[in-house]
Amino acid sequence: AQSVTQLGSHVSVSEGALVLLRCNYSSSVPPYLFWYVQYPNQGLQLLLKYTSAATLVKGINGFEAEFKKSETSFHLTKPSAHMSDAAEYFCAVSGEDFNKFYFGSGTKLNVKP
């Protein structure tokens, strides 16, 4: 079965600083990888996805992620954090079973002024 591990349940950065949220996956097949953002009392919104094309994927709101097969990682980055980026971020994997997405436990991003 596939799985995702997100290191760091809470990450705190200053406004304008680099954001790095870590995601490692386990998969017996080439994975499809996703990052979602959840704002308080909202559903999940897709930030970006990797589907075996370019390994560096750009998403909405200035976020990007790089697929590294050798490290089984798909870390999310943003060069400069904004207050509005404060939210919960989820990494997800699919591919073994097209009807199932496996989610990580989430990382809460706090942005300090």
Place this chain on the structure above:
Amino acid sequence: DTAVSQTPKYLVTQMGNDKSIKCEQNLGHDTMYWYKQDSKKFLKIMFSYNNKELIINETVPNRFSPKSPDKAHLNLHINSLELGDSAVYFCASSRGQGNTEAFFGQGTRLTVV
């Protein structure tokens, strides 16, 4: 237009009651899901339907019964509610092809008292 809509948004009910949550998607997707998000924000798949057929049932108590009257709807009925059922329930849909993302509803916050 809301892509995946679920009602109600909030549901407060007493132990032992029976309740339903409705979900509709207007994206033309073949696959729909129910996910449960617990108090620690962990997202766990409960059910997946493809073209009205149950594909995944992740060892959910049989007090939970999904029903898909057509491809665009997936409702969740819960019998004999227990305190531990309190959570946020998310409906989602996708094209079910693995390399496409899931679209999520806004969630239903169920509180059992």
